[in-house]
Amino acid sequence: MSENSISRRSLMRGGIVVGAAGTVAAATGVGISMAETPGTTAKAPAIIDAAAWNARKPSSASEKLNSQPHYIVVHHMASTNDVGEDEAAAKDIAYRVQGWHMDGNGWNDSGQQFSVSRGGHIMEGRQGSLDAIKDGGYFMRGIHAGKPANSESIGIENEGTYSEVEPPETLVGGLTELVCYIATQYNIPAAQVYGHRDFMNTDCPGTQLYMRIQELRTAINVAHGNEEGPVWAGSRLGTRGERVKSVQYLLNQHKVTTEVDGSFGELTDANVKKFQGDKGLVQDGIIGPKTWAKLNVELKQGDKNDAVKGVQSQLSTNHGIPTTVDGDFGPTTKKNVAAFQEARGLKATGAVNAATWQLLVA
Numbered sequence: 001m002s003e004n005s006i007s008r009r010s011l012m013r014g015g016i017v018v019g020a021a022g023t024v025a026a027a028t029g030v031g032i033s034m035a036e037t038p039g040t041t042a043k044a045p046a047i048i049d050a051a052a053w054n055a056r057k058p059s060s061a062s063e064k065l066n067s068q069p070h071y072i073v074v075h076h077m078a079s080t081n082d083v084g085e086d087e088a089a090a091k092d093i094a095y096r097v098q099g100w101h102m103d104g105n106g107w108n109d110s111g112q113q114f115s116v117s118r119g120g121h122i123m124e125g126r127q128g129s130l131d132a133i134k135d136g137g138y139f140m141r142g143i144h145a146g147k148p149a150n151s152e153s154i155g156i157e158n159e160g161t162y163s164e165v166e167p168p169e170t171l172v173g174g175l176t177e178l179v180c181y182i183a184t185q186y187n188i189p190a191a192q193v194y195g196h197r198d199f200m201n202t203d204c205p206g207t208q209l210y211m212r213i214q215e216l217r218t219a220i221n222v223a224h225g226n227e228e229g230p231v232w233a234g235s236r237l238g239t240r241g242e243r244v245k246s247v248q249y250l251l252n253q254h255k256v257t258t259e260v261d262g263s264f265g266e267l268t269d270a271n272v273k274k275f276q277g278d279k280g281l282v283q284d285g286i287i288g289p290k291t292w293a294k295l296n297v298e299l300k301q302g303d304k305n306d307a308v309k310g311v312q313s314q315l316s317t318n319h320g321i322p323t324t325v326d327g328d329f330g331p332t333t334k335k336n337v338a339a340f341q342e343a344r345g346l347k348a349t350g351a352v353n354a355a356t357w358q359l360l361v362a
């Protein structure tokens, strides 16, 4: 977040109507109940409610789920980037997205619970979502990332297209405030922020916005009262891609035989639970910092194993450093690991430790 966007966001906080059920106290950020997480510091950002952007009435009732969502899914709208950054432009895109979802997709309302404009304005999408998050104990089931994500997560649509173009700092600033608020209200761990592409075969939220998700995890970690520092990216049932492959390679490394297909299905879920049981961890199948701490292994030149394949595959597929995936940590792999470490601000030892794994799988 730039200094500009911080001061801009601070100014915005006081002025925008919070919602139909919002009080004057809520609009000034005073008296909003925070989640029970000790040391929680995230303030409620100004959120433009659906009535304020003139939302159409849902064509049928949305489903209220009487549980907290477990993770957040970040999207881009694949809309144009040449738009205004003021509040009027934000309300306009919220209204148009609702139209695409209702008229184009045949959905009952906006699919996502929240939206962020290029100017950094935060808006309610699916109606009822703002009251839900203020309560913190329930959420409106969305339509944004398929099964199982729709019933387990909050979806955020970000205005614009970020396959090649970088998102504006105003947008990233608004998105950061929003995810910190969601995470504190719903007790969502820092690791549990994903991109749409982690669940479905899609470019969404675009590579340039996807690359910023690790910053969101870091911000949530701080919002939860922890010291600023590296965090792990999560993995769980329903996710896919290179991070899942890393999990699968590492399960094999620990003698829990798992097909490496990049798809976190029922078999991988069962194997993760087995691994967690072996290590005395809670057997929930969810990969977070505690499971990563047991799963990742240190590697150096001369090692020959499945974990080395995981590193080589990450370098090739996710980080633009072509490396043969043969499980043999030779001089070329060492050189490539060092290049990755240097590019990411780590000490370029050419050996893989936990800090290197964290950035490889982010």
Ligand SMILES: [Zn+2]
Binding pocket: 074, 075, 076, 144, 196, 204, 205
């Ligand atoms: Zn998406």
